[in-house]
Amino acid sequence: MRAVDLIIKKRDGGTLSTAEIDFLIQGYTAGTIADYQMSAWAMAVLFNGMDDRETTDLTLAMAASGEQLDLGALGARAVDKHSTGGVGDKTSLVLGPLLAAAGLPIAKMSGRGLGFTGGTLDKLESIPGMRIDLSRSEFLTALDQVGMVIAGQTADLAPADKKLYALRDVTGTVESIPLIAASIMSKKLAAGAHAIVLDVKVGSGAFMKTLDQARELAQRMVSIGTLAGREVAAVLSTMEQPLGRAVGNALEVREAIATLQGQGPDDLLELCLTLGAQLVLLTGKDRGLSAARRRLETVLATGQAWQKFRQFVQQQGGDVRAVDEPDRLPQAAVVQPLPSPQAGYVQSINALEVGLTASELGAGRERITDPVDPAVGIVLNAAVGDKVGQDEPLLYIHAHDSAAADAAAARLAQAIALSSEPVTAPKLILDIVQK
Amino acid sequence: MRAVDLIIKKRDGGTLSTAEIDFLIQGYTAGTIADYQMSAWAMAVLFNGMDDRETTDLTLAMAASGEQLDLGALGARAVDKHSTGGVGDKTSLVLGPLLAAAGLPIAKMSGRGLGFTGGTLDKLESIPGMRIDLSRSEFLTALDQVGMVIAGQTADLAPADKKLYALRDVTGTVESIPLIAASIMSKKLAAGAHAIVLDVKVGSGAFMKTLDQARELAQRMVSIGTLAGREVAAVLSTMEQPLGRAVGNALEVREAIATLQGQGPDDLLELCLTLGAQLVLLTGKDRGLSAARRRLETVLATGQAWQKFRQFVQQQGGDVRAVDEPDRLPQAAVVQPLPSPQAGYVQSINALEVGLTASELGAGRERITDPVDPAVGIVLNAAVGDKVGQDEPLLYIHAHDSAAADAAAARLAQAIALSSEPVTAPKLILDIVQK
Numbered sequence: 001m002r003a004v005d006l007i008i009k010k011r012d013g014g015t016l017s018t019a020e021i022d023f024l025i026q027g028y029t030a031g032t033i034a035d036y037q038m039s040a041w042a043m044a045v046l047f048n049g050m051d052d053r054e055t056t057d058l059t060l061a062m063a064a065s066g067e068q069l070d071l072g073a074l075g076a077r078a079v080d081k082h083s084t085g086g087v088g089d090k091t092s093l094v095l096g097p098l099l100a101a102a103g104l105p106i107a108k109m110s111g112r113g114l115g116f117t118g119g120t121l122d123k124l125e126s127i128p129g130m131r132i133d134l135s136r137s138e139f140l141t142a143l144d145q146v147g148m149v150i151a152g153q154t155a156d157l158a159p160a161d162k163k164l165y166a167l168r169d170v171t172g173t174v175e176s177i178p179l180i181a182a183s184i185m186s187k188k189l190a191a192g193a194h195a196i197v198l199d200v201k202v203g204s205g206a207f208m209k210t211l212d213q214a215r216e217l218a219q220r221m222v223s224i225g226t227l228a229g230r231e232v233a234a235v236l237s238t239m240e241q242p243l244g245r246a247v248g249n250a251l252e253v254r255e256a257i258a259t260l261q262g263q264g265p266d267d268l269l270e271l272c273l274t275l276g277a278q279l280v281l282l283t284g285k286d287r288g289l290s291a292a293r294r295r296l297e298t299v300l301a302t303g304q305a306w307q308k309f310r311q312f313v314q315q316q317g318g319d320v321r322a323v324d325e326p327d328r329l330p331q332a333a334v335v336q337p338l339p340s341p342q343a344g345y346v347q348s349i350n351a352l353e354v355g356l357t358a359s360e361l362g363a364g365r366e367r368i369t370d371p372v373d374p375a376v377g378i379v380l381n382a383a384v385g386d387k388v389g390q391d392e393p394l395l396y397i398h399a400h401d402s403a404a405a406d407a408a409a410a411r412l413a414q415a416i417a418l419s420s421e422p423v424t425a426p427k428l429i430l431d432i433v434q435k
Numbered sequence: 436m437r438a439v440d441l442i443i444k445k446r447d448g449g450t451l452s453t454a455e456i457d458f459l460i461q462g463y464t465a466g467t468i469a470d471y472q473m474s475a476w477a478m479a480v481l482f483n484g485m486d487d488r489e490t491t492d493l494t495l496a497m498a499a500s501g502e503q504l505d506l507g508a509l510g511a512r513a514v515d516k517h518s519t520g521g522v523g524d525k526t527s528l529v530l531g532p533l534l535a536a537a538g539l540p541i542a543k544m545s546g547r548g549l550g551f552t553g554g555t556l557d558k559l560e561s562i563p564g565m566r567i568d569l570s571r572s573e574f575l576t577a578l579d580q581v582g583m584v585i586a587g588q589t590a591d592l593a594p595a596d597k598k599l600y601a602l603r604d605v606t607g608t609v610e611s612i613p614l615i616a617a618s619i620m621s622k623k624l625a626a627g628a629h630a631i632v633l634d635v636k637v638g639s640g641a642f643m644k645t646l647d648q649a650r651e652l653a654q655r656m657v658s659i660g661t662l663a664g665r666e667v668a669a670v671l672s673t674m675e676q677p678l679g680r681a682v683g684n685a686l687e688v689r690e691a692i693a694t695l696q697g698q699g700p701d702d703l704l705e706l707c708l709t710l711g712a713q714l715v716l717l718t719g720k721d722r723g724l725s726a727a728r729r730r731l732e733t734v735l736a737t738g739q740a741w742q743k744f745r746q747f748v749q750q751q752g753g754d755v756r757a758v759d760e761p762d763r764l765p766q767a768a769v770v771q772p773l774p775s776p777q778a779g780y781v782q783s784i785n786a787l788e789v790g791l792t793a794s795e796l797g798a799g800r801e802r803i804t805d806p807v808d809p810a811v812g813i814v815l816n817a818a819v820g821d822k823v824g825q826d827e828p829l830l831y832i833h834a835h836d837s838a839a840a841d842a843a844a845a846r847l848a849q850a851i852a853l854s855s856e857p858v859t860a861p862k863l864i865l866d867i868v869q870k
Contacts (some may be wrong), residue, residue: 007607011481034557035471040606043478046446172442 003037013046015088018057025061029160035167042164045117045228050178054141055085055220058178058226064159069192069208071107074143079104081270081280082184084208084217085117086201087355088242092120092150093256094264094272097308100148101299102276104283107143108150109157110193112371113364116205118249121152121170122364126250126330126374130318130396148312157190166369174345177213181220189228193284197275198234205351211430218433231282235275236430241384243351244268248363248377248398252330267383267428273297274429275420317344330375336405337381345417346382346394353415354378357408361399376400378412385425438462438472439772446479450512453492460496463593470602477599477608485613490655491662495615497621499514500595504627506542508793509578513711514714515628517619519643519652520552523677527555528691532743535583536734537711539718542578542593543585544626548799548807551640551790553684556587557799561685561765561809564839565753581750583743592625603662612648616655624663630717631660631711633669637865640786641674666717670710670760672863676784676819679703683798683812683833685764692758695741702863708732709864720722749868765810771840772816779853781817781829788850789813792843796834799855811835813847820860823853 001023006016016024018079024041026397027033046146071078079099083089092108099106110132113119134142134151142149161183168174200218201210208214218234225232237243244254244265258264259272273296280292299305314320322328358364362373379396382388394416399405436458439449459476462468481520485493506513514534518524527543534541545567549552556567567578569586577584577777596618603609635643635653643649672678679700681690684826693699708731715727732738737774749755757763788868793799796807814831817823829851834840 004605004607013608034471036474036602037606039471039475040478040608042476043446044607047478047482138598167471170469171472172439172479175477270702275669315629338754 003033003041007037007041007044010041010283013048013388015051015179016054021054021057022061023159025065028163028391029065037171038164039167039171042168042176042179044170044291045179046173046176048312052223052227053152055178055182056224059182059185059189059224060228062158062160062164062182063189065159066190067155068157068190069107069155071194072107075194076282078193078281079106079195080108080188080191081106081197081199081275081279082188084201084206086239086243087116087118087205087351087358088245088252088254089118089201089245090123090252091199091272093123093253093309094259094268096148096150096277097260097305097312098276098296098299099270099279100146100312101278101304101308102295103147104119104279104285105143105147107139107191107193109153110150112368114368115366116359116364117351118149118247118252118364118433120258122374123249123252124150126253127313128319128328130313130323131316142315146297146311146315147222148308149316158186161186176402177216177220181217181224185221185224185228189225189230193230195231196374197278197282198222198232199271199275200234200236201239202236203240203351204358205242205355208369211236214435215431218289219286220290221314222433222435233278233282233313233434234433235271235278236433237271238426238428239351242351242354242380243271246377247354247358247379248361249372249374250331251377251379251398253329254326257309257323260300260309262300269426278432283293309347325367330401332375332398334399334402334405336397336402336409337389338395338397338409338412340388340394340418341390341413342418343390344388344420345423346384346386346388347417347419347423349380349384350415353411357411357415360411361397361404361408371398378408383425385423438455438468438476441474442472442476442479445476445483448483451489452762456489456492457496458730458754459604460500464500469525473599474602474606474608477603477611477614478605479616481608481611487655487658487662490613490617491659494617494620494624494659495650497593497595497599497617498624501593501625502590504542504590506627506629509540510629512539512718513628514541514630514632514708514718515623515626516541516632516634516662516714517618517623518634519636519641520537521674521677521678522640522786523682524553524577524636525558525681525691525703526634526678526707526710527745528558528688529694529703529765530711531583532747533707533711533731533741534714535747536739536743537715537730538582538721539714540578540582541572542625544588544590544625544737545585546589547711547803549803550801551787551794551799553682553687553799555585557807557809558684558687559585560770561688562748563754563757563763566751569751570748577750581743581746582641583747584751586751593621596621612651612655616659620656620659620663622834624665624772626661628665630666630714632713632717633657633667634706634710635669635671635736636674637671638673638675638786641675641792646671650866650868657868658870667870668713668717669868670706670713671868672706673861673863673865674786675861677786677815678706680815680818681812682789682793682814683796684807684809685766686812686814686833688758688764689761692761697735705863719848766848767810767833767835768839769834769840771832771834771844772800772851773830773832773844773847774826775823775829775853776825777853778825779823780858781819781821781823782852782854782858784815784819788846792846792850795846796832796839808835813843818860820858828864829859
């Protein structure tokens with residue numbers, strides 16, 4: 001078998017066999033197939049696509065290229081969640097405790113923020129003492145004792161995906177739905193959970209700009225998971241405006257805490273309950289959606305979810321006082337309101353611009369090695385559809401100094417559109433894709 | 436400017452500017468743009484094409500990546516010919532003397548055979564003493580004194596094309612008409628001739644399998660040459676059967692000599708006169724096609740072309756006795772006929788198979804470093820449309836030993852189809868493309 005023949009086969013619209021895909025991924029991982037061949041193949045895939053079987057084979061080959069976590073001892077209860085990435089997305093911090101408190105163990109290997117999106121690890125590190133670099137045994141102990149653990153990669157999961165993704169990033173071959181689906185699912189399958197829910201973001205602040213694209217990606221991932229013997233569902237949720245109100249590491253932790261204490265923004269809670277209920281259904285714990293949702297609402301109302309979050313923080317070395325009294329979390333030197341230039345209704349909030357501005361303030365990074373400032377960010381005071389008075393703050397900028405705050409204010413003033421007519425708030429949950 | 440953005444632009448159907456194409460080729464030549472980016476870009480070009488302006492920019496950028504021969508002293512008379520490669524194609528050996536004798540200096544940098552096609556350099560080296568590794572000054576002196584020179588690359592012509600071609604070969608990106616056109620024309624432009632004729636072969640023994648493909652390639656190359664300020668025409672000629680009768684290095688030299696002495700096969704002479712007349716027209720030496728053709732027929736009839744060939748051989752160190760008495764050329768130990776299994780008409784001769792069999796006999800090579808045997812090859816005794824009697828030889832196999840001859844006979848028996856009904860000989864010249 002020669003790589004060039006497989007490139008030509010795909011280029012000419014053919015379908016690669018399981019053996020052919022294994023040959024490509026094993027060769028690429030071992031270094032016997034060169035970057036220049038894989039990038040040409042990826043471009044051919046971008047034009048000619050892959051069917052579900054090919055995509056599943058690619059996913060499994062990449063998952064098999066490194067370590068695979070065995071969560072078999074947890075049986076069908078082990079759950080995981082993946083979000084395609086958005087602005088203000090602190091879902092994992094709320095959903096994890098809800099699920100763990102409801103008896104569904106969740107072990108997440110998360111990433112850091114890059115570009116306009118934040119990363120769960122950066123958010124957790126704003127809690128003093130919190131460790132995200134756990135050893136394998138610490139990771140499994142935490143999962144066993146708390147039922148919830150979030151850490152950096154403790155295992156070398158899907159190294160072929162890591163290598164291929166880095167290559168796609170510099171060769172214009174990122175935007176292929178089958179390749180995106182295989183990339184996400186290879187890591188999820190290797191991480192070992194039996195039931196997986198995917199939060200596919202749609203809109204200007206998301207990677208998927210249209211509902212059609214997002215639905216195609218969701219269907220692909222659900223098919224792959226199903227063909228690979230897992231239980232998978234996907235929720236399509238809007239990213240036309242940031243999720244919740246807070247964007248920035250410590251600011252988002254505060255919002256997650258508030259939500260676990262029953263005082264968070266409606267959209268964040270609603271998304272967490274929707275994602276969580278799908279997982280409860282997938283594990284077979286409840287038969288109907290309303291029972292599944294009620295199970296999560298109960299652990300929220302009784303405070304069990306909040307207590308689970310505290311245990312989680314404590315288990316990973318975090319200072320529980322900082323979550324009990326969130327004023328102990330890092331705070332920015334300057335907090336500056338952005339007043340509304342007129343009375344009216346919020347017509348749109350450009351999530352991408354909010355994310356980029358928060359990153360510019362120091363909450364995010366351009367290169368993966370850059371440090372982040374845990375304190376800075378943006379807290380919205382109004383969402384799309386809300387009525388605002390003239391000079392009423394549209395949002396608050398948390399900055400290191402007033403020069404940074406002024407620069408952010410100028411940028412954010414362009415990112416929010418107001419209307420004199422009432423505006424309907426956008427729908428949060430756009431669709432649910434099940435097998 | 437970033438390479439990845441240019442890949443994405445082409446991927447999404449955009450048109451690259453002159454500056455963008457220069458950036459890619461200069462960066463690739465300098466090594467600042469990686470193979471994996473160029474292969475992804477080439478695949479995007481394969482799918483989305485390039486317009487004439489982009490293709491010309493690519494050609495000029497590749498021509499400018501290395502040395503460029505200045506034949507300006509020869510003015511509009513300097514001519515060149517390029518063939519896209521076929522089986523039994525010894526055109527350069529006949530056309531060169533015809534043109535030089537007619538007062539059109541021709542300086543050709545040629546290549547060696549690879550796969551099923553022979554190379555002019557290998558053919559010339561079957562003449563004892565003949566040197567094809569000329570220095571720059573030897574090359575220009577020969578051109579000046581004889582009006583004709585054929586040698587290996589004395590200059591580092593279009594190194595970007597060399598690098599890109601090697602990459603395309605292993606990444607499934609060879610079969611793009613604009614990339615093929617740019618590759619050929621970059622070397623021709625750098626070689627400095629003012630008037631260029633292109634012999635685009637069509638058929639089973641050629642790289643272009645259909646007339647449509649060949650015409651598209653021809654039009655592309657004529658457009659590029661014209662936009663680059665040269666005079667260019669293309670002849671589309673059939674490669675459904677080998678050109679002439681001989682396939683193999685010394686055998687082809689003998690056939691070229693016979694042709695220059697007025698005793699060669701009709702198709703070879705006709706193609707040379709057609710290509711040559713186009714060049715005479717392009718240089719403006721004659722106004723009409725019939726006058727241009729007559730000029731070449733005259734130098735053939737008077738023996739001036741044959742004398743020019745002798746001068747050419749002498750100038751490059753070859754033994755003139757070997758061309759005056761071709762039996763002094765290398766001869767194979769075994770010459771074995773392939774008898775016709777039945778009486779009838781030759782319906783088809785698979786040129787690709789004949790080329791591959793000659794290569795297997797030792798006339799060609801799989802790797803560019805392999806040696807070739809100058810003596811071996813195949814001489815057809817009948818062409819498509821010819822009537823043959825039972826047991827009459829269809830062809831003669833010139834081999835190193837009888838085992839090799841038997842193996843070739845078995846293969847060639849499958850490559851020739853006979854018919855009991857009369858068969859029309861295929862048309863040699865399929866079309867001529869002018870600006």
